[in-house]
Amino acid sequence: MELLHQAFGLLTGTIIPFLVVLTLIVFVHEMGHYLAGRWSGIGITAFSVGFGPEIAGFTDRRGTRWKLSAIPLGGYVKFLGDEDAASTPDYEKFNRLPEAERARTFLGAALWKRAVTVAAGPIANFILAIAIFSVAFALYGRxxxxxxxxxxxxxxxxxxxxxxxxxxxxxxxxxxxxxxxxxxxxxxxxxxxxxxxxxxxxxxxxxxxxxxxxxxxxxxxxxxxxxxxxxxxxxxxxxxxxxxHYGPLEALEQGALQSWYVVSGTFDYLANVVTGRMKADQIGGPIRVAQVSGQMASIGVAALLQLAAVLSVSIGLLNLMPVPVLDGGHLMFYAIEAVRGKPIGPRTQEIAFRIGMALILMLTVFATWNDTFGRLG
CATH class of the missing domain: 2.30.42.10 (PDZ domain)
Incomplete structure (x- = not known):
């Protein structure tokens, strides 16, 4: 009975708050990509919250499959012409498409449309954070x-x-x-x-x-x-x-300012890690986020929402890192394409994506090590 009670406490006190926070952030991030892609005229084949096997979903009249997947640690929007969830272009399939159909693929879209669509995800995260902070300041004061x-x-x-x-x-x-x-x-x-x-x-x-x-x-x-x-x-x-207590406009200003504090604080911390003034043991992964989500939930809904705002900014910043596979890596490729006048070759992109995936896996392992053996009580 005691074991069952502990399992129930873990579910309601840690896992559910974590999933609520993460699902909100992922959904808004991917919705940014989706809306920008739709606005740009790019076809979208899938919108997924989570990775892996589909748990539930439906297909809308435009042919987009909306689904909830088994591994709740992210999500993706798959555009027409993508080979996988990381938006790796399928060049062979692209070359076989009729000219009119190519224009609806992500690869065939104008450079500025691809850049806007990719940047819209992190931007949506920043907007979510500002909105949460603003509502919190307007409702509860500061x-x-x-x-x-x-x-x-x-x-x-x-x-x-x-x-x-x-x-x-x-x-x-x-x-x-x-x-x-x-x-x-x-x-x-x-x-x-x-x-x-x-x-x-x-x-x-x-x-x-x-x-x-x-x-x-x-x-x-x-x-x-x-x-x-x-x-x-x-x-x-x-x-x-x-x-x-703030009025609507003042609360919006304070929400934007608070979001900026998270951004600047993140860069200050990373600079301190590089210069050796601070340890890197505050970099955490899913385990730490889950535990902190439970802790904030025990304080109240307002604290949990403000944690969601902080994490939303952090995920937005992480995705803007110039690492292949992440949004920032795609934007880096587009900047190079704009300078060169032509995209980077498929082979070079494939190698870059593999390097990027290796870097992300290394960061994940490091963060999980901190979660397991780090300083979190």
């Missing part, structure tokens, strides 16, 4: 605190630089900060990197130089991560804790 220091940790970077309780932080490296979260977000991705903090004390501004210390933090679920900290704390009284 908790904020003023960047006023209530306490300075002993032996911290802030203490060494001379920050004192009551100081108001107004800028970091010349960028204005309006909330305590702005400070945390900027500092957390800059461990061991010199920064200049502008404070206001008794109406007078001054610049203080410091180096955020790399510190390992553990969240409420036991997940461990390395971040930069300067050692300042605010309190409800000092920081004037409050919830700010």
């Amino acid at each position: 908790p904020v605190a003023d960047p006023v220091v209530a306490e300075v940790r002993e032996s911290s970077a802030a203490a060494t630089a001379g920050i004192q309780p009551g100081d108001l932080l107004v800028a970091i490296d010349g960028e204005p900060v309006r909330t305590f979260e702005d400070v945390r977000r900027y500092v957390s991705v800059r461990p061991e990197t010199p920064i200049v903090v502008t404070i206001r004390r008794h109406g007078v501004e001054q610049d203080l130089r410091m180096v955020p210390q790399k510190t390992e933090l553990t969240d409420q679920f036991g997940n461990r991560m390395e971040v930069g900290v300067i050692g300042i704390v605010t309190t409800e009284a000092t920081g004037n804790f409050r919830v700010v």
Whole structure:
């Protein structure tokens, strides 16, 4: 009975939230490709959420097979003339088609139409993230605190630089900060990197130089991560804790801004990994996403949706990497085609796709290793 109870808890607390989040992100991504392809006049033979054998589906009047497949770790749109789900062109089949039919294939479409269709997937992910953040801010508001220091940790970077309780932080490296979260977000991705903090004390501004210390933090679920900290704390009284509510346009602006923070934070983290300031153990795969989805679901629907927004941005960025097989790899080929005036040869593309697939498999293995033996509690 105990084993059954644990299995039920795993299903409802982790697997179902994970599948809901992933299915939403995949569906929107592939819908971006689908709508752009339809708009461009390209024939579409299949729209699948998931890979592998079909579980359920139907064929619409245009001949597109809409299906739910067995392996729920992605999806694809298969265009007319594609050899497989990765949009590898079938040149032999293409050459056998009548001229009028070739124009409806992905390979036979104009270069700009192919580029728009490919780019539409990641763009749809960014739009989804902005929409989720915007709705969350409009419905629930946003908790904020003023960047006023209530306490300075002993032996911290802030203490060494001379920050004192009551100081108001107004800028970091010349960028204005309006909330305590702005400070945390900027500092957390800059461990061991010199920064200049502008404070206001008794109406007078001054610049203080410091180096955020790399510190390992553990969240409420036991997940461990390395971040930069300067050692300042605010309190409800000092920081004037409050919830700010936004109108529709303001919420949209904040949603776009929050999505940009995810993008910039991702690049900052990768730069830190390359320079050795941070470890690569925060790169996770499906196991980690499933566990975090369950954790966010335990907090509430709003937290789970905001996780979906963050993951949507991340998947959009991943797909824009210039790696063959991914959307970014296709766009790279189209850029080369635009410069050369003709597409890359089939043999070269085949070799590039194999290299790209190998890179993706290596990344998957690495992420799964982090999921299994990494720092997630």
